[in-house]
Amino acid sequence: MIRIKLILLDEVLRRAIGEKEVTLDLPEEATVEDLLKRATVEYGSVVLEAASKPGTSILLNGQSIDFLGGLKARLSDGDRVAIIPLIVGGF
Amino acid sequence: MVRGYAGKVLRINLSKGSFSIEDLDMSLVRGLIGCLGVASKIMLEEVDPSVHPYSPENRLIFATGPLTGSTVPAGCKTAVISRSPLTGFWGEAIFSANCGIELKRAGYDMVIIEGRAEKPSYIWIHDGGVEIRDADGIWGMDTFTACKAIKGDLGEDAAVVSIGPAGERLVRMASIISDNGRAAGRCGLGAVMGSKNLKAIAAKGSGRVEVADPDLLSSLRGEIVEITKERMKPFTEYGTSRGVVAFEEMGNLPVKNWTKGRFPGAEKISGVRMAETILIDRRSCFACHVACGRYVRVSEGPYAPLEGYGPEYETIAALGSLCMNDNLEAIAKANDLCNRFGLDTISVGATIAFAMECYERGIITREDTGGIEIRWGDPEVIIRLVELIGRGEGFGAILGEGSMRAAKKIGKGAERYAMHVKGLEVPMHNPYRFKEMGLQYATSERGACHLRGLSMLPARGVLIPDIGLDKRLDGFTIEGKAHVVKIMQDACRVVDALGICKFVVFFGGVPLGKLADLYTAVTGWRTTLEDLMRAGERIWMLQRLFNVRMGARRADDTLPRRFLEEPMADGAAQGQVVELEPMLREYYAERGLDEDGKPKIEKLAELGLEFAIKYVV
Numbered sequence: 001m002i003r004i005k006l007i008l009l010d011e012v013l014r015r016a017i018g019e020k021e022v023t024l025d026l027p028e029e030a031t032v033e034d035l036l037k038r039a040t041v042e043y044g045s046v047v048l049e050a051a052s053k054p055g056t057s058i059l060l061n062g063q064s065i066d067f068l069g070g071l072k073a074r075l076s077d078g079d080r081v082a083i084i085p086l087i088v089g090g091f
Numbered sequence: 092m093v094r095g096y097a098g099k100v101l102r103i104n105l106s107k108g109s110f111s112i113e114d115l116d117m118s119l120v121r122g123l124i125g126c127l128g129v130a131s132k133i134m135l136e137e138v139d140p141s142v143h144p145y146s147p148e149n150r151l152i153f154a155t156g157p158l159t160g161s162t163v164p165a166g167c168k169t170a171v172i173s174r175s176p177l178t179g180f181w182g183e184a185i186f187s188a189n190c191g192i193e194l195k196r197a198g199y200d201m202v203i204i205e206g207r208a209e210k211p212s213y214i215w216i217h218d219g220g221v222e223i224r225d226a227d228g229i230w231g232m233d234t235f236t237a238c239k240a241i242k243g244d245l246g247e248d249a250a251v252v253s254i255g256p257a258g259e260r261l262v263r264m265a266s267i268i269s270d271n272g273r274a275a276g277r278c279g280l281g282a283v284m285g286s287k288n289l290k291a292i293a294a295k296g297s298g299r300v301e302v303a304d305p306d307l308l309s310s311l312r313g314e315i316v317e318i319t320k321e322r323m324k325p326f327t328e329y330g331t332s333r334g335v336v337a338f339e340e341m342g343n344l345p346v347k348n349w350t351k352g353r354f355p356g357a358e359k360i361s362g363v364r365m366a367e368t369i370l371i372d373r374r375s376c377f378a379c380h381v382a383c384g385r386y387v388r389v390s391e392g393p394y395a396p397l398e399g400y401g402p403e404y405e406t407i408a409a410l411g412s413l414c415m416n417d418n419l420e421a422i423a424k425a426n427d428l429c430n431r432f433g434l435d436t437i438s439v440g441a442t443i444a445f446a447m448e449c450y451e452r453g454i455i456t457r458e459d460t461g462g463i464e465i466r467w468g469d470p471e472v473i474i475r476l477v478e479l480i481g482r483g484e485g486f487g488a489i490l491g492e493g494s495m496r497a498a499k500k501i502g503k504g505a506e507r508y509a510m511h512v513k514g515l516e517v518p519m520h521n522p523y524r525f526k527e528m529g530l531q532y533a534t535s536e537r538g539a540c541h542l543r544g545l546s547m548l549p550a551r552g553v554l555i556p557d558i559g560l561d562k563r564l565d566g567f568t569i570e571g572k573a574h575v576v577k578i579m580q581d582a583c584r585v586v587d588a589l590g591i592c593k594f595v596v597f598f599g600g601v602p603l604g605k606l607a608d609l610y611t612a613v614t615g616w617r618t619t620l621e622d623l624m625r626a627g628e629r630i631w632m633l634q635r636l637f638n639v640r641m642g643a644r645r646a647d648d649t650l651p652r653r654f655l656e657e658p659m660a661d662g663a664a665q666g667q668v669v670e671l672e673p674m675l676r677e678y679y680a681e682r683g684l685d686e687d688g689k690p691k692i693e694k695l696a697e698l699g700l701e702f703a704i705k706y707v708v
Contacts, residue, residue, distance in 0.1 A: 009337045011325075011363070020358070055552050062342045062524075062663020064552075067565045082340045086552055087325050087598050089334020089362065090383065090404055091520070091541050 001025045002077040004035055009084045010056070016046040026075065032058060033071035035081055047083075055086030093117060094303040095157035095613035096125075101199040101221060103214060105287050106147055106206030110221045115200050121616065122699060123633075124588035124626045126154030126201040130172045131633035133203065134181070135706060140641050144176035144279075145261065145286035147207040153191060153292065154201045156590025157613050160192035160300045160377070162308065164315050165592035167192065167377035175278040176263045177438070177493050178514040180638045180647075181536040182283070184267070184275035185587055187376035189250035190294050197296030208288035213253075215245060216294040226290040231256060233431035234268035235399075241293050242270065253291035254281040255433025260483040261285050262491040264438035264516075268430055272374065272384065272400035276435035278515060278537055279493075303615030311609055316380055319599030326383040326594065327373060331404040332362035339412075342524040342663030343547075346412045347467065348444040349510055349517070349653055352524075352662020356417025360407050369423060370401065381595060387423050394424040402426040402436070405541075408519035409440025414447060414473055421470030425477050432481030438493060441516035443476050445494045446486075448508045455501060461485040510651045513538035513643070522650065522669045523659040525550055525566040529669035530576045530678060533648045536634040545597055546572070546579040557603035557620060558582055569670050573677035581627035588630055629698050632690055635682075636706050645688040648675060 007021045008014045024038055039047040051058060058065045059082040065073045075081070096115055103110040119129055130152045142148045151173045158166035169191025175182025194202060197216050204214070208223065211230035215222040229237045238251040251270045258265035258281030265281030266274045275281075284290075302308050325333050338344040339357040346354040358364060365385065374384030385401030402410070402422050410416060410425045429436045443465075449455045450465040457464060463486065465472055479487025489497050494509035494516055510517045515538025522529030525547035532539040548555065550566035558578050564571075582603060586593050589606060596606070607620045638647075649655075654669040679686070683694025689707050696704070 007340060009340065011328075057341075057552050059341055059663070062340060063567065064550075064563060064565070066563050067567075080340070082337070084337045084341070085325070087322050088337040088551075089329070090326060090331030090594055090598065091518075091545065 002028055002030060002075060004075055005080045006035065006039055007080055007082040009082055009088065010050045013046055013050040013083060017043045030075050031071060032060060032065055032073045032075065032081060035075060036071070050085070051083050053085065057084040058082070059084060093614050093616060094301040095161065096120065097195050097198050097200045097298070099199050100201045100203065101216065102203045102205070103221065103223070104206040105204060105208040105212065105223065105289060108223055122626055123630060124585065124610075124623065125156035125590060127156065127170045127172070127584070127588040128626065128630040128633070130154045130170070130201065131630055131637065134172060134174070135633055135637050135640065135703065138174055142174060144174045144179065144182070144283055147287070148205065149174050149283060151204040151280070151283050151287060152201060153194065155191050155195050156588050158609060159590030160195045161302060161613055162312060162378055163591060163609055163613065164312060164319070165376060165379040165381070165595040166590055167379060168587065168590045168592060170587060171267060171275040171280050173280050173283045174641070175280070175515075175537065176261070176282050177279040178538045180513055180538065180641050180643055181634045182278035182280055183537050184277045184280050186267070186269060186273040186275040187271070187592070188252050188269035188273055188275070189271050189377060190252045190269055190292060192377055193250040193294035193296050195296070195300060196298045197294055198298060202292070204287065204289065207286065211288050211290055213241060213289065213291040213293065216292070218297050229290055230259060234433045235270075235431060237291055238270035241291055245293055245295070249293045249295045251291055251293045253433070254284045255431055255481070257432040257434045257481045257483070257491070258282050258285035259290070262434065262480060262483055263493045263496070264435045264442070264480070264491060266433050266435045268433055271376070272430070273376065274430065274435070276437065277540070279435070281433045302613050304612045307612040308609070311605065311612055315599075315601055315605060318601055319595055320380065323381045323595065323599050326381050326598065329362035329366050330383050330385045330401070332365065332402065332407045334404060335361040335407060336363070340663070342659070343521045344412050345408055345519050345521055347415050348413060348448045348508060351660050352664050354412045357412065359417045360411045360419045360422060362404070364419060365401065369420060374400070376592065379592065379595065383594065389420050389423060392420060394420040397424055397427055399427045400430060405519050406436035406440070409437045410443070410473060413440055413444040413519070415468035416470050416473055417468070418470040421474060425474050428474065428477045428481065432477070434477070434481055437518050438516040439477060439480060441510055442490045442494045442497060443473055445497070445509050446476070446490055449501060449505050452508070454503045454505050459486065459501070507652060510653065511539060512650060513647055515539050517651065520547060521664060522654050523664040523667045526569050526669055526674065527566070527572040527575050529650055529654060529671055530572055530674040531580070533650050533671055533675065534576065534580075534678060536631070536638055542593065543583055544576055544579045545583060545593065546576045548579070548597060549575065553597060555582070555597065555603060558624070567667065569674050573674050573681050576678060577681045580631055581624050584627035584630045585623045588626070625698070629700060632695065632698055632700060633703060636690055636703050639689050640706050643688065645686065648688055
């Protein structure tokens with residue numbers, strides 16, 4: 001098993017789940033997609049909805065998964081995955 | 092007939108106590124969009140390298156754009172321009188001052204101020220004329236009190252911008268504050284005002300900004316509000332500082348004078364926390380539907396009573412995470428003090444962080460600081476230092492010179508910890524995380540600037556397809572970033588010259604082609620985005636030329652050594668450094684600059700800037 005921290009930076013998601021971050025246990029070699037599916041099972045469709053909004057960033061240890069293989073990016077024990085909405089703040 | 096411009100330029104000589112009115116050169120405006128561009132030519136021609144920033148010969152220009160004061164959403168911007176006392180180079184700060192709108196309504200697109208008044212004065216511009224008035228009674232007042240006092244004299248509907256005690260004392264990081272709570276913060280332009288014995292400018296006009304095609308403008312206005320309203324909701328709800336926590340997660344938040352990426356206190360200083368605690372109102376700039384401005388109240392505790400304009404993201408990071416301070420109420424207090432003294436919160440926070448690092452390393456001790464233990468994260472120390480900087484007292488007199496000069500004065504290797512470019516302190520976006528920001532900081536005409544480029548946006552997923560930035564970029568790589576920085580700098584010059592808010596345009600997702608439509612609707616000049624981008628490039632190039640004339644060369648286009656040599660310790664950007672040189676080489680080629688950073692003659696000719704060639708030969 002690996003333990004992954006899912007960090008929620010979308011206010012809608014935070015309010016729906018009532019947490020700023022959650023920790024999920026997943027099988028070895030799980031992917032970001034597996035994590036989102038598991039979180040959806042645990043917390044409802046709001047997770048997938050937030051993750052699939054246009055422009056939403058999904059970061060794995062701070063890097064966009066676009067550069068790590070997308071949803072198929074492989075997770076390791078202790079990884080942090082963050083869901084960040086498009087307009088997160090300014091300059 | 093061309094609309095959108097008042098068509099007149101006001102030139103005031105404070106030494107002589109006189110003024111003159113000139114026609115705005117419309118043939119020049121056509122190729123340079125607005126007065127930001129025109130002012131670039133004026134600075135180039137009228138301020139030579141012998142003109143010290145504080146000399147009467149230095150110019151201080153307030154410049155509007157064709158969209159300023161129109162009904163275009165967030166058409167509220169005025170640029171202040173001078174030779175900067177912090178950098179010695181191009182000094183510029185843009186703010187949403189209602190005074191700029193009233194200036195235009197009174198019939199002027201731009202005010203050029205030269206000379207030095209014999210005694211403290213303020214300028215009153217109105218339909219009936221221009222007056223240079225005695226400011227004896229308000230000299231020494233904080234910015235907001237001064238604005239209020241002037242309004243008391245002239246009427247509540249006069250719009251005022253003022254310096255505070257910091258500008259009066261020539262503190263090099265002094266800002267100019269408007270009565271509606273916005274700051275022309277960067278580059279020490281408040282000190283230039285102070286050097287001219289000019290406390291404030293007030294304006295009131297009864298005219299309005301004429302528009303060539305009101306129907307087209309009305310339809311574009313509706314379209315832009317519709318495009319932006321959903322995307323800008325987070326700005327309305329949580330302000331610019333909503334990003335603190337996400338920025339910390341992605342490695343963008345600056346921590347402990349740029350030595351760290353992780354900051355456990357991020358939640359405590361975020362815009363969300365502010366909305367849950369001290370926020371009591373949201374404030375809009377002129378003609379803006381977003382209201383990202385904060386208004387806060389602290390009713391109890393050590394920082395009470397406090398009620399006023401709240402801190403923006405840059406301020407929260409500069410006086411917060413950069414100094415290891417996670418006390419939001421203390422940040423609000425320090426921000427309010429900066430506004431009242433008339434101080435740039437970015438330079439103040441960055442210089443305090445520099446001092447904290449010097450203190451930790453033993454480079455300075457209590458003997459140097461007048462007994463203050465400048466320890467990381469101590470909110471009392473931050474507030475004390477803001478007061479000392481604002482008053483120019485004790486150790487504050489050294490810090491108020493800015494981190495570059497303070498480091499030189501302190502010596503003992505302190506220069507290594509002064510985080511500035513060309514003398515301007517680095518703002519709050521992390522070049523370790525977004526390499527393009529490193530190149531942008533190194534090449535911005537006013538020194539380290541986040542707003543002249545916003546080049547990290549594509550890496551944050553904010554795309555700008557009209558100029559080819561149609562897919563997410565990797566912030567950790569340098570490939571192709573020279574082009575991104577160049578094109579984003581030009582695009583930002585366009586938005587700035589128009590007089591509209593960058594946040595609404597870029598974060599709101601306004602297609603840049605709409606800017607050309609807006610410009611056409613307001614002025615009546617049929618214009619394409621390509622035309623505007625070309626003009627943006629011209630403006631950038633004229634300001635580059637100004638810097639070259641002031642002695643800037645390739646060696647000035649650099650970053651603090653820390654970014655180049657010391658890998659980031661932790662967080663998402665752990666292990667990264669900024670590979671500036673290869674980006675810079677590519678950028679010079681892209682820009683048409685020679686190896687020494689000077690514009691090539693053929694490039695100037697290509698841009699139609701033949702008149703400027705004499706400044707590089």
